[in-house]
Amino acid sequence: MKKILMMTIMVISTFAGYAQLPDPGFEVDARTAIVITDPQNDFLSPDGVTWGVVGESVTANNTVENLEKLFKVAKEKGMMVFVSPHYYYKHDHNWKIEGALEALMHKINMFDRSHTLKTDGFEGSGADWLDRYKKYIDEDNVVVTNPHKVYGPESNDLALQLRKHGFDNVILAGMSSNLCTESHMRDLVESGFRVAVVKDATAGAILPGLNAYEASVVNFKMIASHVYDTDEIVTKIKAHKK
Amino acid sequence: MKKILMMTIMVISTFAGYAQLPDPGFEVDARTAIVITDPQNDFLSPDGVTWGVVGESVTANNTVENLEKLFKVAKEKGMMVFVSPHYYYKHDHNWKIEGALEALMHKINMFDRSHTLKTDGFEGSGADWLDRYKKYIDEDNVVVTNPHKVYGPESNDLALQLRKHGFDNVILAGMSSNLCTESHMRDLVESGFRVAVVKDATAGAILPGLNAYEASVVNFKMIASHVYDTDEIVTKIKAHKK
Amino acid sequence: MKKILMMTIMVISTFAGYAQLPDPGFEVDARTAIVITDPQNDFLSPDGVTWGVVGESVTANNTVENLEKLFKVAKEKGMMVFVSPHYYYKHDHNWKIEGALEALMHKINMFDRSHTLKTDGFEGSGADWLDRYKKYIDEDNVVVTNPHKVYGPESNDLALQLRKHGFDNVILAGMSSNLCTESHMRDLVESGFRVAVVKDATAGAILPGLNAYEASVVNFKMIASHVYDTDEIVTKIKAHKK
Amino acid sequence: MKKILMMTIMVISTFAGYAQLPDPGFEVDARTAIVITDPQNDFLSPDGVTWGVVGESVTANNTVENLEKLFKVAKEKGMMVFVSPHYYYKHDHNWKIEGALEALMHKINMFDRSHTLKTDGFEGSGADWLDRYKKYIDEDNVVVTNPHKVYGPESNDLALQLRKHGFDNVILAGMSSNLCTESHMRDLVESGFRVAVVKDATAGAILPGLNAYEASVVNFKMIASHVYDTDEIVTKIKAHKK
Known part of the structure; x- marks a missing residue:
């Protein structure tokens, strides 16, 4: 009887703990960088x-503008962006x-490039950067890694570049929320990085009976160290003394 | 004008392609194994x-019974389970x-063991196998890998064991759906495995305003090669001639 | 006394086993591909x-010609090269x-390229392919992966590309023997590939008191499944019926 | 003519640079830990x-005593050992x-254990710690990771544990020099760690015509950030103010 009562109390308190997910928190410091996935046409x-x-989710979240705010504040503060x-x-x-989705991406020629060592037809293609981001990505505070090949950074040099440049903490944003952004969050966490996600500087597919954006937000909340809105994190970055 | 029309057609056909996600399919063959995450108390x-x-999701999905069906059919057919x-x-x-969730798991002493080389207090603890699975896990067709440490198999020997035993195709099930099961799906896909998920041989947390199980099903559908119900895949496994 | 005797026998037989390293062997089959590291100027x-x-080791091994033999036989047989x-x-x-060596490579501007998305100055540079290999690398049986960034394939898509194309077995050659070639051998083995090394289709630095090529051969023999000469493996590839 | 001259100068200076390998150096600081591979019977x-x-190399290097010096100084200074x-x-x-060597290790039952969740027969077996290290390994400053399965840490949680505990810099030692120790060095470098190797706190096989220890020293010198003797690094650790 006593055991059942104790167990019940434990289950309830566990439930309570769960209902109010812990917030490990995230600070912007000298070992913090921004990571952007797929800022492409x-x-x-x-x-x-x-x-x-x-498009619906990109428009609703103001994703295009929010990603630009991140590029802009990084440039102003000399913060590195990967x-x-x-x-x-x-x-x-x-x-x-x-x-x-891999089958779909290949079927619709998403992100296609002609050759690993040629750039014919790249300018302005679906694989190219969104035009308004080009001036930021060309700056010295930005590192463009090797392309990832499925969704996560397991097969590119993102984690290595972050470590070689001295970073432990990642502010993550980009496209699309439940695929590349989330796979980056998950694998960066498995590599021991502290990750915060900017939930309105990303967006996801919305289909009948399948809201990929909402699914990703559930996982951001459960897996990341903190979930930010763009304006919150921009304020925090601005406040950080180098 | 012509360009806008073409673009509209392209967008619509793309949308149509998306609305009906491709199904790359999944066959049970000699290079197929079952992977079970966290079948623990x-x-x-x-x-x-x-x-x-x-509990709500485990009960609704019949997860405990469905996982047992997978262990059982594997034993009957001599199929390997990791x-x-x-x-x-x-x-x-x-x-x-x-x-x-890492902070939460540590706070509630989830999956705690006393020592890497001692088993004091393990028997019947939260970290131990669910009692009804023990007779299956002790069989020679089952490989118990090193424990994973966050959610995915990036830091254990699962992918290596699958390859060393000659497997390319994985039937994935276990707990919990959007955390370890999904992180296993994602990283196995990044390692080049063909992955099918058994969507009622898993379950996820359900909290006010946050349905982790539903989120995982969205991602299973978009990322895996196929999503099965337990009875479907058990029938397919039984039909497979060794 | 008996124990010491038994131990002695065991040690001797162990030693004998060691002195004659096991040769697990390596067959060329439908799941076998060639991997070439750094065939660059x-x-x-x-x-x-x-x-x-x-230069001394490249000349002594006939590395340039031997690598060309591998490219050539692969083209003739339609075998894939990564x-x-x-x-x-x-x-x-x-x-x-x-x-x-990382510090050295950066100091001497080894493998330098101007931009991730531009090819200015690449043609004929130290980072470009050796001229005589270009006609082979441009063929459809050759996949050029993302660049590796230190020595091994941990931070590129080589293992993924091999798996996605259906390969388990790797014939490894390229430059330089104890750095990128050996790190590729080691990490491919950790990813569960069966690896054979072609010991005269590679070469290493020779410095006063430091023979990097010899060091690599020791490790090829101990770690790979088999070590070939170029002519041996070319004969084996030619004999393989597709 | 001028070009040839310049090239000659460049080649000579390159050679000179090579002949005198750069020494990137290595400092003991708050983000430095010790990693020991296979300190087993x-x-x-x-x-x-x-x-x-x-045995010949272990005896010549004083490996057993040198590893103990590392365990001892770590305990005294409260430095973490993995x-x-x-x-x-x-x-x-x-x-x-x-x-x-994998085939050999399995043939001679090296490092064999009876069961992943049982410890029958482990005490004093070949897989157990060398007796004199047990008192150190049992201390709170020591983390025992999952076992690696081939030679490197690709399939265990070593890199994750180092990062989760806040370490970037690794002092590496253990057995055997060209296999597990070197594969740990290589993969830790690929994961972005700064690695120093203690070249007399390791040892390797010596066979007719195959000196594995010497091969490993070549690679330590070329790949690590610095190569130490035990006494040097012990002095450096002692001098470090926490």
């Missing part, structure tokens, strides 16, 4: 191949093993 | 520390970097 | 920045953490 | 299964893919 331009499904892009080459279309 | 027993939040458990030791409680 | 051309230290190149960008020169 | 005890081939052990279970003996 195919996700963020009305001409991009996925606009039909992500951009992890998504490119597919001809050989990637021969993969024998694919998941659902 | 703290998730699956009414006495476990998370039952207050996952169990990836979750254990925490004293030193894990000293981590300086934690996300929200 | 800075290692293989007399104009390259490291010729002063690797080239893992080495490039450094401006941002890589800002790394705060470097080992000895 | 099968390598370090005269009863261990490999003593016949590593021990990465090597265990094999029954299921590891079923691997279909093995390199030469």
Whole structure:
């Protein structure tokens, strides 16, 4: 009887703990950098191949403007930004093993580039940066990593570049929320980084019966060290004394 | 004008493609194994520390019975099962970097073990296997990997064991759906495995305003090669000629 | 007394086993591909920045010709080749953490490229392919992966590309033997690949009191599944019926 | 003519640079920890299964005593030590893919344990710690990670534990020099750690025509940030003010 009572109390208190998720918190310091996934036309331009499904969420979140705010404050404060892009080459279309969205991305020629060592047709293509971000990405405070090949940074040099440059803490944003952004969050956490996600500087697909953006927010809250709005984190970055 | 029309058509056809996600499919063959995450008391027993939040989903999905069906059919067919458990030791409680649920798991002593080389107090603890699975896990067709330490298999030997035993295709199930199961799906996909998820042989936390199970199903559908119900995949496994 | 005797016998038999290293063997089959590291001017051309230290070993091994034999037989047989190149960008020169040879490579501008998305000055530079390999690398049976960033494939997509294309077995060659080639061997083995090394289709630095090529051969013999000469493996590849 | 001259000068200066390898250096600070691979009987005890081939090098280097000096100074200074052990279970003996030394290790039952969750027969076995290290490993400043499964830490939680505890810099020692120790050095470097190796707190196999210890020293010098003797690094650790 006593045992059941104790167990009940424990379950309730556990539940209470859960209902109010712990907030480990996140500070902007000298070992903090920004990571942006896929700031590319195919996700963020009305001409991009996925606009039909992500446009609603991109518009609702003000994602394009919010990502620009992050690029801008980083430039002003000399804070480093690591951009992890998504490119597919001809050989990637021969993969024998694919998941659902991988098959779709290849079918609609998303992020396609002509050649690993040529840039013919790249300018202005779906794989290119959104035009308004180009002036920021070209600055010295920005590192463009190798492209990731599925969704996460397991097969590129993002984690290495962050460590080689001396960073432990990551402010994460970019596209799309439940795919590349979330896979970056998860794998960076597995590599021991402290990760905060900016939940309105990302967006996800919305389809009948499947809200990918909402799914990602659930996981940001449960897995990241903190979830920010763009304006909050921009204020925090501005307040940080170098 | 012509350009806008073409673009509209493209967007619509893209949308149509998206609305009907491609199904790359998944076959059970000689290079297919089952992977089970965290079949442990703290998730699956009414006495476990998370039952207050996952019990509803575990009960609704019949998760405990469905996982047993997978263990059972694997034994009958001599199919290999890889169990990836979750254990925490004293030193894990000293981590300086934690996300929200990591902080919670340590706070409620989830999956705690006393020592890496001792088993005092393990039997029947929250970290132990659910009692009804023990007879299966003790069989020769089951490999117990090193414990994973956050949510994914990045820091254990699961991918290596699968490759060393000759497997490319993974039928994935276990607990909890949006955390360890999904992180296993994502990282196995990044390691080049073909992954199918059994969506009612898993379950997730349900909290006010946060349905972790539903979030995981969105991601299973978008990322895996196929999503099965337990009875479907059990039938497929039974039909497979070795 | 008996125990000491038994132990002695065991030690001797162990020693005997060791003295004659096991040869697990390696077959060329439908799941076998070739991997070439760094077939670039800075290692293989007399104009390259490291010729002063690797030229002797490259010349002695006939490395340039032997690598061409591998490219040639692969083209003839339609066998896939994965080239893992080495490039450094401006941002890589800002790394705060470097080992000895990393520091050297950056100091001598080895493998330097001007920009991740531009190819100005690349043609004929130290980072470019050795001229005689270009016609092979441009063929459809060759996949050029993302560049690796230190020595191994941990931070590029080589393992992923091999798996996505359906390969388990790797014939490894390229430059330089104890650095990128050996780190590729080691990490591919950790990823569960079966690896054979072609010991005269690679070469290493020779310095006073430090023979890097010899060091690598010791490790090839102990770690790989088999060590081949170029002519042996070319014969084996030719004999393989697709 | 001028070009040839310049090239000659460049090659000579490159050679000179190479001949005198850069020494990036290594400081002991608050973010520095010690990592020890395989301090186990099968390598370090005269009863261990490999003593016949590593005993000569272990004796020449004073490896057993030097490793103890590292454990001792760490305890005195409250410095953290991460021990990465090597265990094999029954299921590891079923691997279909093995390199030469992997085949040997399984053949001679090196590092064998009976069960992942049982410790029958472990005490005093080849897989157990060398007896004189037990009192150190049991202290709170020591973290025992999951076992690695081939040679490197790719499939265990060593890198994660180091990061979660706040470490960037690693002093590396243990057994055996060209296998697990070197694979740990290489993969830790690929994960962005600054690594120094203690070259007489390790040892390697010596066989007719194959000196594994010497091979490893070549690679330590070329890949690590600095190579120490035990007494040097012990002095440096003692001098470090916490």
